[in-house]
Amino acid sequence: xxxxxxxxxxxxxxxxxxxxxxxxxxxxxKTYQMGDQTINAVSGCDIEIKYGEYVAIMGxxxxxxxxxxxxxxxxxxxxxxxxxxxxxxxxxxxxDELARIRNKEIGFVFQTFNLLARASxxxxxxxxxxxxGMSAEVRAEKARTRLRQVDLEQRMFHKPNELSGGQRQRVAxxxxxxxxxxxxxxxxxxxxxxTATGIEIMGLFDRLHQQGxxxxxxxxxxxxxxxxxxxxxxxxxxxxxDEKIK
Numbered sequence: 001x002x003x004x005x006x007x008x009x010x011x012x013x014x015x016x017x018x019x020x021x022x023x024x025x026x027x028x029x030k031t032y033q034m035g036d037q038t039i040n041a042v043s044g045c046d047i048e049i050k051y052g053e054y055v056a057i058m059g060x061x062x063x064x065x066x067x068x069x070x071x072x073x074x075x076x077x078x079x080x081x082x083x084x085x086x087x088x089x090x091x092x093x094x095x096d097e098l099a100r101i102r103n104k105e106i107g108f109v110f111q112t113f114n115l116l117a118r119a120s121x122x123x124x125x126x127x128x129x130x131x132x133g134m135s136a137e138v139r140a141e142k143a144r145t146r147l148r149q150v151d152l153e154q155r156m157f158h159k160p161n162e163l164s165g166g167q168r169q170r171v172a173x174x175x176x177x178x179x180x181x182x183x184x185x186x187x188x189x190x191x192x193x194x195t196a197t198g199i200e201i202m203g204l205f206d207r208l209h210q211q212g213x214x215x216x217x218x219x220x221x222x223x224x225x226x227x228x229x230x231x232x233x234x235x236x237x238x239x240x241x242d243e244k245i246k
Contacts, residue, residue, distance in 0.1 A: 006092070009082075009089045009092060012084070012089075013084055013087040013088055013089060014087060016084050016087050017086065017087030019050075020050045020051050021048055021049070021050050021051075021084075021087075022049055022050065022051045022085065022086055022182055022183060022214055023047065023048070023049040023072060023083075023084070023085055023183070023216075024047070024048050024049075024083070024084045025045050025046060025047045025048075025071075025072075025081065025082070025083050025084075026046060026081055026082040026083075027044050027045075027046060027080070027081040027082070028042055028044065028045045028046070028047075028068075028071060028078050028080075028081035028082070028083060029042055029043060029044060029045075029078055029079045029080045029081050030042040030064075030067050030068075030071060030076065030078055030079050030237075031079040040237050041064045041067040041237055042064045042067050042068050042071065042078070042237045043064070043236065043237035043238050044081070044237075044238065045068060045081075045234075045237070045238065045239055046239065047068075047072075047232060047239065047242075049214070049216065050214075051182070051214055052209075052212055052213075052214055053214055053215075053229065053230060054205075054209040054214075054215045054217075054227075054228045054229045054230070055215070055216050055217070055228055055229070055230045055231070055232060056216075056217045056218075056219055056224070056225035056226075056227070056228035056230070056231045056232070057069065057216060057217070057218045057219075057231075057232050057234060058218075058219055058220065058221075058222070058225040058231050058232070058233055058234065059220065059233060059234035059235055059240075060220055060235070061220060063220075063234045063235050063236065063237070064234050064236070064237035064238075065218050065220075065234045066187065066218065067237075068218075068234060069185065069187055069216075069218045071083060072085075072185065072216070073102065073106055073108060073185050074090055074093075074098045074101050074102050074106065075102070077090070077091075085101060085105065085106075085182075085183075086105060086182055103128055103131055103132060103179065104128075104132065104179045104181065105181050105182045105183065106181050106182070106183045106184075106185055107175075107176030107177050107178075107179065107181040107183065107184045107185065108176055108185055108186075108187075109169070109172050109173055109176050109184065109185070109186035109187070109189050110172065110186075110187050110188075110189075111187060111188040111189065111191035111192050112192060113160070113168045113169060113171070113172045113192070114172065115160045115168060115171060115172060115175075116160075117159065117160055117161065118159065119159065120156065120157045120158065120159055121147060121152060121155055121156050121157070121158055121159075121160075121163065121167075121171045121174075122140065122143050122144065122147065122156040122157060124160070124171055124172075124175055125143040125146055125147060125171060125174045125175045125178050126139045126140065126142075126143045126178070127175060128175065128178055128179050129142060129143070129178060129179065132179065142178055143156075143174070143178055144156065146174035146175075146177050146178045147171070147174050149174065149177070149208075150170040150171075150173055150174045150204060151170070152167060152170050152171060152174065155167060164197070165192060165193050165194070165197055166193060166197035166200055166201060169189065169190075169192075169193065169197075169201050170201070170204065173189075173201075173204065173208075177208070177213070182214060183214045183215075183216060184205075184208065184213050184214065184215045184216070185216050185218075186205070186215070186216070186217045186218065187218045188218060188219055188220070189201060189202075189205075189217060189219075190202065190219075190221070190224055198224070202224060202227045205217065205227060206227060209229075215228075226245065228245070228246075229244065229245065229246040230242070230243065230244050230245065230246075231243055231245055
């Protein structure tokens with residue numbers, strides 16, 4: 001029989017889902033102990049993001065934005081506070097459930113692409129589906145569909161070293177989307193690209209948002225943050241400002 005605390009968490013999660021809120025943090029903290037010094041990388045963050053939003057989390061180096069991204073992406077656990085994703089409290093999930101969330105409900109795009117060097121673009125995009133246990137036929141079809149969506153169908157059998165930086169990032173975006181995640185979480189997605197290619201990738205994010213994807217971009221670059229419709233400014237581990245810009 002569920003405890004009162006468990007019932008309270010479920011009621012809170014059900015209400016968040018009813019209100020269309022995909023991410024909600026309550027007084028979220030991440031604290032590290034460095035010798036006798038306590039470092040608060042994230043200090044009491046309250047963030048709410050709805051399905052279909054396009055949000056930038058922006059802050060200078062050392063502001064805590066990457067730590068916050070790791071918490072939102074279920075790559076790390078908070079020291080205290082609550083985090084709900086899709087109406088479920090992360091604190092109540094087992095390691096297997098958290099792994100499933102990372103595989104199916106969040107699509108990650110990293111600055112360094114994180115592609116397998118010896119695998120084709122198609123196989124790189126298929127990887128999350130292999131972990132999900134899908135058949136080879138279904139995997140290939142879904143991967144082709146996502147590569148088509150990012151205008152890379154003609155390059156699907158090329159390996160990463162045969163692709164430009166922008167094309168590699170497009171493969172990474174296709175891979176992030178292949179499981180139809182609730183959230184696309186991008187960490188400095190243009191950081192390894194030249195300006196023109198960065199503009200091209202951000203144009204792709206615009207298109208994906210128009211198709212209904214929830215997008216969160218973590219960046220220290222003001223001009224990249226301006227592509228989003230809302231910017232959450234992080235400084236010293238806290239939300240300094242949360243503003244709608246479109």
